[in-house]
Amino acid sequence: MPSTHSPGAQPAVEATDLRKRYGDELALDGVSLSLPSGTVYGFLGPNGAGKTTTMRLLTGLTKPTDGEARVCGTPVADRRELVSQVGYLPETPPLYEEFSAREQLDYVADLRDIPPETADERIDAYLDRFELREDAAKRIGSYSKGMKRKTAFVQSVLHDPDVLFLDEPTSGLDPRAARRIRESITDFADDGTTVFLSTHILPVVEAVADTVGVLFEGRLVAEGPPADLTDRAAAGAESETLEDAFLAVTGGDDPVEGGE
Amino acid sequence: MSHRRDLRHGCRIGRAEFVRSVRGYTRDARRLLGLAVAVLFFGGQLVVTLPAAYAAGQSVRTATAVPYLDPVAVTLPVGLLALATLRTMERLGGVDAEELLLTTVHPRAVVIGLVLAELGRLALWFGLPIAALVVAFAAGLGAPTLPLTAGVLVLPLLACTAVCGYALGITGLCVLRRLPTLRRLLKGGAVVGFLGLFVLSQVAAHAFVERDVSVAGLLEVVSVPALTDYLSLAFVGTPLYGGVSPAAVAVLAGLLAVTPIGLAAAERSADALWFGDDGRSQPSGSTTAAGSGAGFAPPRPFAWRQSGRIAWGHLLRAIRHPQELSHLLMLVFLAGPVLGSLASGNDGGALASILAGTGTAVGVYLAGATFGLNPLGDDRPHLPLLLLVETPTRTLLRGRVAAGLALGLPVAVLVPVATVAAGTPLPVALGYAALGLGLAPAAAGLALGLGCAYPIYEPRELWGAETVAPSTLVLLGYSFVVLGGMSIWLVLVLVGLEGSLSPLLLAGAGTFALLTALPSAILYRYALNRYRGYTR
Ligand SMILES: Nc1ncnc2c1ncn2[C@@H]1O[C@H](COP(=O)(O)OP(=O)(O)OP(=O)(O)O)[C@@H](O)[C@H]1O
Numbered sequence: 001m002p003s004t005h006s007p008g009a010q011p012a013v014e015a016t017d018l019r020k021r022y023g024d025e026l027a028l029d030g031v032s033l034s035l036p037s038g039t040v041y042g043f044l045g046p047n048g049a050g051k052t053t054t055m056r057l058l059t060g061l062t063k064p065t066d067g068e069a070r071v072c073g074t075p076v077a078d079r080r081e082l083v084s085q086v087g088y089l090p091e092t093p094p095l096y097e098e099f100s101a102r103e104q105l106d107y108v109a110d111l112r113d114i115p116p117e118t119a120d121e122r123i124d125a126y127l128d129r130f131e132l133r134e135d136a137a138k139r140i141g142s143y144s145k146g147m148k149r150k151t152a153f154v155q156s157v158l159h160d161p162d163v164l165f166l167d168e169p170t171s172g173l174d175p176r177a178a179r180r181i182r183e184s185i186t187d188f189a190d191d192g193t194t195v196f197l198s199t200h201i202l203p204v205v206e207a208v209a210d211t212v213g214v215l216f217e218g219r220l221v222a223e224g225p226p227a228d229l230t231d232r233a234a235a236g237a238e239s240e241t242l243e244d245a246f247l248a249v250t251g252g253d254d255p256v257e258g259g260e
Numbered sequence: 261m262s263h264r265r266d267l268r269h270g271c272r273i274g275r276a277e278f279v280r281s282v283r284g285y286t287r288d289a290r291r292l293l294g295l296a297v298a299v300l301f302f303g304g305q306l307v308v309t310l311p312a313a314y315a316a317g318q319s320v321r322t323a324t325a326v327p328y329l330d331p332v333a334v335t336l337p338v339g340l341l342a343l344a345t346l347r348t349m350e351r352l353g354g355v356d357a358e359e360l361l362l363t364t365v366h367p368r369a370v371v372i373g374l375v376l377a378e379l380g381r382l383a384l385w386f387g388l389p390i391a392a393l394v395v396a397f398a399a400g401l402g403a404p405t406l407p408l409t410a411g412v413l414v415l416p417l418l419a420c421t422a423v424c425g426y427a428l429g430i431t432g433l434c435v436l437r438r439l440p441t442l443r444r445l446l447k448g449g450a451v452v453g454f455l456g457l458f459v460l461s462q463v464a465a466h467a468f469v470e471r472d473v474s475v476a477g478l479l480e481v482v483s484v485p486a487l488t489d490y491l492s493l494a495f496v497g498t499p500l501y502g503g504v505s506p507a508a509v510a511v512l513a514g515l516l517a518v519t520p521i522g523l524a525a526a527e528r529s530a531d532a533l534w535f536g537d538d539g540r541s542q543p544s545g546s547t548t549a550a551g552s553g554a555g556f557a558p559p560r561p562f563a564w565r566q567s568g569r570i571a572w573g574h575l576l577r578a579i580r581h582p583q584e585l586s587h588l589l590m591l592v593f594l595a596g597p598v599l600g601s602l603a604s605g606n607d608g609g610a611l612a613s614i615l616a617g618t619g620t621a622v623g624v625y626l627a628g629a630t631f632g633l634n635p636l637g638d639d640r641p642h643l644p645l646l647l648l649v650e651t652p653t654r655t656l657l658r659g660r661v662a663a664g665l666a667l668g669l670p671v672a673v674l675v676p677v678a679t680v681a682a683g684t685p686l687p688v689a690l691g692y693a694a695l696g697l698g699l700a701p702a703a704a705g706l707a708l709g710l711g712c713a714y715p716i717y718e719p720r721e722l723w724g725a726e727t728v729a730p731s732t733l734v735l736l737g738y739s740f741v742v743l744g745g746m747s748i749w750l751v752l753v754l755v756g757l758e759g760s761l762s763p764l765l766l767a768g769a770g771t772f773a774l775l776t777a778l779p780s781a782i783l784y785r786y787a788l789n790r791y792r793g794y795t796r
């Protein structure tokens with residue numbers, strides 16, 4: 001499904017001054033974003049920084065306390081339009097244990113109104129790609145964590161979304177599966193899909209991200225191409241990896257030392 | 261256009277949810293067995309009721325003479341509405357894989373899907389036997405079209421009550437979410453409220469019995485002619501058909517008009533509930549533990565021993581998540597009627613003694629039932645931790661027992677002693693208190709064994725919170741054994757205190773003591789072995 005919006009005409013994801021308050025805790029404190037379509041955005045931040053919260057806001061699953069967000073020009077509150085444009089892989093894969101992977105994917109394709117032949121073709125291709133073919137008829141309840149995550153990844157991309165939100169897609173995956181996901185992300189980006197990727201695995205970000213944003217205590221503290229960030233970190237220190245950059249912008253001056 | 265699409269998606273979601281439920285019912289041999297027992301039990305009743313319905317069909321000659329038509333016409337919609345509301349508040353407030361569905365379809369489709377799946381479940385459990393009854397009745401009447409017309413007439417009623425019940429239930433959940441204080445009150449108040457309702461219902465029942473108000477007479481009063489007219493429409497094409505009344509048409513129009521309104525209301529509330537804040541992951545009440553700075557600090561008597569500290573952990577978790585104890589409500593349903601009839605038949609001093617005995621029985625019951633009926637299921641998330649720590653399994657189980665005793669013993673001892681003020685003879689009060697002291701540990705052992713024999717691991721969503729409730733079978737078994745045993749013990753103590761300590765009585769009491777202690781000890785050992793089985 002090619003995007004109906006010409007690339008570059010408007011940002012694929014646009015957020016202005018997003019704020020989210022849970023009780024008296026401020027989870028997000030004025031986050032603004034603007035991603036052109038076709039980019040891979042690596043979203044970094046320590047535990048509890050607000051990454052998942054941002055993704056839930058951008059997919060319309062939670063309403064912001066303040067601020068607004070648009071995906072491909074659609075306000076996120078307009079659910080009817082939004083659902084066909086976004087794909088979302090949450091931290092815990094939303095799957096039905098009573099279904100097999102095949103049934104689960106068929107069900108999602110059905111709900112997405114993908115024509116059956118197209119759906120079959122895509123599902124087969126993805127099952128092969130992620131080596132789920134042999135277990136596709138088994139109930140998901142019997143799957144390992146990684147198999148569940150792979151199935152959930154496939155179900156989030158079945159409808160070729162314009163913007164793909166991936167919350168820690170490679171956590172718990174074996175190296176081969178992680179590489180497949182990384183390759184898929186690049187492929188999607190080449191086809192014009194915007195990928196919003198949250199992860200703690202910095203090499204993944206370094207390999208695929210065009211732009212990196214670092215969230216710290218609900219605020220965006222650094223943004224730019226990975227190379228720029230590492231350069232900036234290198235200016236103040238002797239080493240120059242994304243890890244150092246991350247530690248520098250999120251930890252003040254107490255970089256975590258390697259083990260004794 | 262979008263309505264049609266939502267309806268289509270809703271049907272697919274409904275079908276999927278229904279299939280999931282059916283697969284859940286038939287997941288393992290244990291469930292199949294339970295299902296078979298239920299089917300046999302209710303199927304057996306059909307053997308009696310089907311011929312009765314057939315005979316009724318043969319004898320009835322006018323619509324007004326159809327048995328129970330009036331009360332059914334009123335109780336059916338009211339009952340369906342209440343059922344839908346309760347089920348929504350209890351189970352259907354959210355949907356599994358919420359993040360998937362809500363980023364895939366419009367929330368309205370999800371609402372439609374949930375309601376449809378619930379109707380499917382309803383049809384499976386109640387629809388089939390009721391349909392069989394209607395068919396038998398129609399056969400007796402010689403009116404083959406009756407099941408069809410009845411089905412057509414019930415459909416709008418079902419749709420309307422299901423949708424409106426869903427709207428009411430989910431609005432209720434929204435209100436609870438908004439008012440944390442109300443929710444906290446409800447948590448504590450629910451038990452008291454249930455007790456109050458029960459006492460009231462017992463009093464009402466006895467008032468009826470005394471004034472000769474018959475149930476049939478009461479049912480006759482309950483009639484809304486328009487609803488009856490509506491249901492009688494089902495007799496079109498049969499000898500009973502009495503013509504279309506305007507009231508019946510009005511009811512039909514009303515049902516058809518209210519359904520979309522109910523759907524719109526349900527959708528609005530669901531929207532508020534699902535997107536308003538982080539849905540179910542919203543921690544109930546406060547997120548910060550009171551006095552959290554101090555760490556895990558059990559108060560004095562608990563702090564002395566390790567099992568005491570474990571017990572305090574159980575108690576603390578129960579206080580912060582009282583839904584885990586919702587299975588205790590069963591006691592109210594089991595003991596309420598008995599107490600009601602006992603209380604109405606006695607007076608003054610006897611009443612105080614009954615209260616004393618009840619206190620002991622409840623205390624003993626609680627000692628086992630509160631934390632003991634599903635230990636493995638309860639501990640499942642922590643099992644990897646529990647089994648790898650150096651604390652012996654014995655201590656873990658003792659902690660569980662101690663937590664139950666901490667709750668049950670005060671009730672079992674203090675209530676009988678307190679009733680002395682109301683006229684219980686002191687020896688009786690002390691005897692009951694001593695009985696409570698002796699039997700509470702036995703009940704705890706019994707509960708652990710039963711709970712380990714039939715653990716339930718799957719969490720269920722109850723009142724907006726995930727809990728693993730004990731199996732109903734275990735709960736009922738435990739309740740009957742403990743409450744039955746308790747009543748015998750109470751009588752034994754009473755007879756013993758009246759001075760007739762005959763050798764026969766002593767022998768009987770001794771045997772019964774053995775019969776109480778031995779199974780309990782054996783079951784406790786069994787629980788210990790089940791736990792240890794995980795490490796081997
Ligand atoms: N439902 C909720 N209720 C209350 N507070 C919440 C809720 N969800 C998130 N928070 C708070 O919001 C903050 C951000 O949480 P979030 O889940 O977005 O972090 P994250 O960056 O995804 O962390 P992680 O890397 O561990 O996944 C945290 O401080 C968390 O406590």
Ligand SMILES: [Mg+2]
Nearest residue numbers: 051052091167
């Ligand atoms: Mg997260």
